Amino acid sequence: MPGMKKSGDMTVGIDIGSRTTKALVWNGEEVLSRSMLSTGWTPEKSASVAFEKTLQTAAISPSEVKRTMVTGYGRGSISFADESVTEITAHARGVSYLLPETKTLIDIGGQDSKAIIIDDEALVQDFAMNDRCAAGSGKFLEFLALTMELSVQDFSELAFSSKNPMQISSICTVFAESEVLSMLAEGVAREDVASGVHRSIALRVAQMAHSLHPQVPIAFSGGVARNRCMIREIGVALGGDISVPEMPEYAGALGAAIIARESL
Amino acid sequence: MFTQFQEWYDKRHEYAKDWKQRTGGKVMGCFCSYVPEEMLVAGNILPVRILGSHEPQNVTEPYIFGMYCPFCRDVLAQGLKGRYDYLDGITLSQSCIHLRQSYVAWREHVGVPFDYYLYMPNKVQARAATPYLKSELVKYKAHIEEINGRELTDADLDAGIAAVNRNRELMHKVYEFRKGDTPKLTGLEAMYMTVSSTWIDKEEHSAEIEKVLEQLPDRQVTRDTGARLMLVGSEDDDVSFIDMIESVGATVVVDDHCTGTRYFWNSVVPDDDRLMAIADRYVKRPPCPTKDWEERWRFPHILELCKNFDVQGAVIIQQKFCDPHECDIMPLREAFVKSDIPSLFLEFDVTVPIGQFKVRVEAFLEMIGSEDLF
Numbered sequence: 001m002p003g004m005k006k007s008g009d010m011t012v013g014i015d016i017g018s019r020t021t022k023a024l025v026w027n028g029e030e031v032l033s034r035s036m037l038s039t040g041w042t043p044e045k046s047a048s049v050a051f052e053k054t055l056q057t058a059a060i061s062p063s064e065v066k067r068t069m070v071t072g073y074g075r076g077s078i079s080f081a082d083e084s085v086t087e088i089t090a091h092a093r094g095v096s097y098l099l100p101e102t103k104t105l106i107d108i109g110g111q112d113s114k115a116i117i118i119d120d121e122a123l124v125q126d127f128a129m130n131d132r133c134a135a136g137s138g139k140f141l142e143f144l145a146l147t148m149e150l151s152v153q154d155f156s157e158l159a160f161s162s163k164n165p166m167q168i169s170s171i172c173t174v175f176a177e178s179e180v181l182s183m184l185a186e187g188v189a190r191e192d193v194a195s196g197v198h199r200s201i202a203l204r205v206a207q208m209a210h211s212l213h214p215q216v217p218i219a220f221s222g223g224v225a226r227n228r229c230m231i232r233e234i235g236v237a238l239g240g241d242i243s244v245p246e247m248p249e250y251a252g253a254l255g256a257a258i259i260a261r262e263s264l
Numbered sequence: 265m266f267t268q269f270q271e272w273y274d275k276r277h278e279y280a281k282d283w284k285q286r287t288g289g290k291v292m293g294c295f296c297s298y299v300p301e302e303m304l305v306a307g308n309i310l311p312v313r314i315l316g317s318h319e320p321q322n323v324t325e326p327y328i329f330g331m332y333c334p335f336c337r338d339v340l341a342q343g344l345k346g347r348y349d350y351l352d353g354i355t356l357s358q359s360c361i362h363l364r365q366s367y368v369a370w371r372e373h374v375g376v377p378f379d380y381y382l383y384m385p386n387k388v389q390a391r392a393a394t395p396y397l398k399s400e401l402v403k404y405k406a407h408i409e410e411i412n413g414r415e416l417t418d419a420d421l422d423a424g425i426a427a428v429n430r431n432r433e434l435m436h437k438v439y440e441f442r443k444g445d446t447p448k449l450t451g452l453e454a455m456y457m458t459v460s461s462t463w464i465d466k467e468e469h470s471a472e473i474e475k476v477l478e479q480l481p482d483r484q485v486t487r488d489t490g491a492r493l494m495l496v497g498s499e500d501d502d503v504s505f506i507d508m509i510e511s512v513g514a515t516v517v518v519d520d521h522c523t524g525t526r527y528f529w530n531s532v533v534p535d536d537d538r539l540m541a542i543a544d545r546y547v548k549r550p551p552c553p554t555k556d557w558e559e560r561w562r563f564p565h566i567l568e569l570c571k572n573f574d575v576q577g578a579v580i581i582q583q584k585f586c587d588p589h590e591c592d593i594m595p596l597r598e599a600f601v602k603s604d605i606p607s608l609f610l611e612f613d614v615t616v617p618i619g620q621f622k623v624r625v626e627a628f629l630e631m632i633g634s635e636d637l638f
Contacts, residue, residue: 073623088627124631126606129624 009066009264010058013257014050014081015090015250016043016074019110019138020223022250023050025058025065026257033057034250043074051080069260071252073111085259087252088116088127094255095219096122098245104214106205106234106242107251108224110138113201115209128208137201138224140176144197147177148190152227159194159229166196176200198229199237206237219243221251265479266449268472269456272464273503280312281350283465290352290411293376295339295367297462297522298357298384298552300401300542302532305466306424307408307416313462314339314348315501315523318615321345327369328362333586334614335499336362343374353378353411355404357546358386360554360588380407388547388555397543405539421538427466432528434473435461439525441480442517443573446489448480451506451516459501459523488513491632492574495519496566496596497581498589498612505616509579512622513629518573520566521581526550553588560592563599570605577632578607579625606632 010032014023016039024034035053039046047070055062070081071090078084091107096118105116117125130137138152145155159165166188170176176197183193218240224230225248235242245251272279280291289308294301301311316338323344324337342348354376356367371379383400385393405416435458441448457476461469490513495506500521509516519525530549535541556562570578578600582589593609600607608628610621 073619086623086627086630088623089630124627127627127631 009261010060010064011257011260011264012051012054012065012068013090013094013253013255013260014047014068014070014072014078015087015252015256016047016070016072016078017087017109017223017252018073018112020249021046021050021072021074022253023047023054024250024253024257025054025060026254026261028261031250031254032060034247034253036249039074043072043077044079047074047078048080066264067260069256069263071256083260083263085256088114088129089124090252090255090259091221092116092118092124092255093122093258094251094253095221095245097254097258098251099217099219099243101217102219102243103216104209104212104218104238106209106218106220106225106238107222108138108201108205108220108230109222113137113205113208113222115205115212115214117212117214126212128211130204130208138222140201141197141224141227141230144177144180144194147180148184148194150194155194156198156227156229158191159198160232162189162191162195164189164192164195165199165233166192168196168200195229195233198227198233202230202233202237205234209238214238216240217243219245221245221248223249225249265476265483266453266456269453269460272460272469273456276312276460276463277347277350280310280463283310284350287465291350292378293348293351293354294462295354295356295363296359296384296552297527298359298546299355299382300357300404300546301466302424302428302542303401303405303408303416303421304424305427306420307412309352309408309411310465311463312348312351313523314342314354315459315462315499316614317342317347318502318504320615324369327373328365331585332362332365333360333498333583334612335583335586336360336366338614339363340366340369343370348374351376353380355380355382357382357384359384359552360586362586378407378411380404384546384555386555387557388551389557389559389561393547394540394543397547398537398540401539401543418538421542422534425532425534425538425542427470429531431461431466431470431473432531434470434477435528437477438473438480439518446485447492447515447517448483448485450487450510451493451495451519452503452510454516454519455501455503455506455524458525458527462523462527487515490514491629492517492576494566494570494573494575494578495521495524495581496578497521498583498586499523500581500612502612502616504618505581505612505621508618508622509625512626513633514625517575518569520550520562520569522552525569526552553592556592560595562592563596566596567599567603567605570603575605577628578605579628580607580609582609582611584611584613 022036025032067082070078075084107114116127119125291310293314304311321341532545
C-alpha cells in the first residue's frame with residue numbers, strides 16, 4: 001500500500017453520491033467522525049452541510065483540516081474542496097485500507113454499480129460501470145421495494161427469507177415492475193419475488209464483473225452492501241465469499257480522505 | 265490555426281451548395297469510406313461523406329430497424345430531413361447491412377437522381393479481391409461517365425489520384441506533429457481536419473493543410489499533454505466527446521476510425537492500369553472490421569500506431585449495435601492487454617452522455633496515472 005502518514009494531519013473525504021452525501025474526518029489512523037445526508041438537487045449545499053456536521057462532531061475547526069478531497073458524481077461542483085477524485089479510485093482506496101487483501105470490489109450505489117479490479121499496490125487495475133440504465137443499482141431496488149409497499153430494509157429481510165427466488169427477466173426498471181406485479185397477481189410468494197429482484201441485480205453486476213476476470217477475495221461496498229440478501233446473491237453469482245467492510249457506504253469518502261492525506 | 269476546418273465541419277451543407285454553384289460540378293453522397301473518391305474527383309464530382317448530426321430524431325423508424333446502429337439511423341435521418349437535398353447522386357460501397365439499409369431506404373424514400381451500389385469485396389484478404397474490385401470499378405467508371413455525359417480519361421484519373429493522394433500525404437504530415445512529447449495539435453483539431461476532408465474539395469482542403477503545416481513547427485503549445493490516448497472503433501465524428509476527453513487531462517494523439525486514419529492512411533500507388541491501382545489501394549487500406557477476416561490485419565496496424573505515437577491508453581468507441589466492431593471488441597481488448605496498453609470501452613449512441621462518460625474517462629486517466637495520484 002502506498003505510504004501512509006502518521007497521525008496528526010487531518011483530512012476530510014466527501015462522497016457526493018446520487019442519493020446520499022457522506023463525509024468523514026480522517027487522521028491517518030482512524031475515522032474521527034462521519035455524517036451522511038440526502039444529496040438532494042444541490043451537491044454543493046449537501047457537501048457543505050455534511051462537511052460542517054462532521055467537523056462539528058469531531059470538534060475541530062475548518063482551519064485544522066489540511067485537505068478536503070471530494071468524490072462522487074457531484075465532485076466537480078464543490079468550490080470549497082481542494083481536489084477531487086473519481087468514485088472508482090476512491091472506493092478502491094477506501095476498501096483496500098479496510099480489507100487489504102481485496103482483489104475485486106463490487107460497489108453498488110444509488111444509481112450506478114461498479115466492478116473494480118485492484119492490484120497488489122491497492123491501485124485500480126481495471127473497472128466497469130453500468131451503462132445508462134438503473135438496472136443493477138440501488139435505485140432499482142428502491143423502486144421495486146416501493147412497488148411492494150416495503151422499506152428497502154424490510155424488502156431485503158423478506159427476500160433473505162426466501163428459499164425459492166423467482167426469475168426476473170426484464171432489464172428495464174419499469175418493465176421489471178410490471179413483471180413483479182404480474183407475479184404477485186398470480187399468487188407467487190412475496191419473499192420469492194423479492195429475492196428474485198435481488199438475484200436479478202446480482203446477476204447483472206456479476207456479468208459486469210466477469211468481463212474483468214475477477215479474482216478473490218471479493219469485497220462489496222456502497223449503501224447496498226448493507227443488504228444481506230444482496231450480499232448472499234452477489235456471492236452466489238460470483239461463486240465466492242463476499243467481504244463487506246465496516247460502514248460500507250463510507251468507503252468512497254474514506255478513500256478520498258486517505259488519498260487527500262497521502263497527497264499532502 | 266484550425267478554425268477553417270472547424271467552420272467546414274460546422275457548415276458542411278453550406279459549403280457543398282456553394283461549391284456546386286461556383287464550380288458547376290455535381291455532388292456525390294458517399295455512404296462509406298470505401299467509395300473510391302479518386303474516380304469522383306477525376307470526374308469533377310465532389311465526394312461528400314454522409315454523416316449524422318448527433319441530434320435525437322423521430323423520422324427513421326418506418327424505414328430502418330430500431331436496433332440498427334445509431335450512426336446508420338442518424339445518416340438516414342439527414343436524408344429524410346432534406347439536409348442533403350443538393351446531392352446529385354449517392355454511392356454505397358458494400359459495407360455492413362445496417363448502412364446498406366440506410367442506403368436502400370434513402371434511395372426509396374428520399375430519392376436522388378443517381379444511385380449506385382458498388383460491390384466492394386467483403387473479403388479483402390482473398391487473392392482475387394483486387395482484380396475483382398477493379399472489374400467493379402470499370403462499371404463504376406461507366407456510371408460516372410453516364411452522370412457527366414463524357415468519358416473519364418486516363419488524364420482525369422491521374423489528376424483525381426494525385427489530388428486525393430496529396431490530401432492524404434498532407435494529413436500524414438500533420439499527424440507527425442502529434443508524435444512528439446508535446447503534440448502540436450489536439451485530437452479535436454485533428455478530428456476537425458480529417459472529418460472535414462471527407463466532404464471538402466481536395467484541392468481546397470490540401471491548400472488549407474499546407475497553411476497549417478507552415479505554422480505548426482513554430483506553434484507554442486501551453487496546455488499540458490497529460491495522458492496520450494488513442495481512439496479506436498466505429499465511425500466517430502463526435503467532437504463533444506473528444507473535447508471532453510481533452511478537458512480532463514489527456515490528449516488524443518492518434519485514432520483508428522473510418523473518419524480518421526482508416527480513411528486516409530494509405531495512398532494509391534500510381535500504375536498504368538489506373539483502376540487496378542485504385543482497387544489495390546482500397547483492398548490494402550487499414551480495414552474496417554466488416555472486411556477484416558479471416559485474419560485480423562487491423563490489430564497489428566493499431567498496435568503499431570500505439571507504438572509510433574507513444575500511446576499510454578486506448579479508448580475503444582463502439583457505436584451501439586455495430587455488429588462488425590462488436591465482433592472485434594474481445595480480441596482487441598486482449599491484444600491491448602498483451603501489449604500492456606490499458607483500454608476503456610465506451611458504447612456510443614446518437615447523442616453521447618457526456619457526464620456519465622466523463623467519470624469513466626477520469627477514472628481511466630487516474631488508473632493510467634495512478635503513480636502520480638498517491
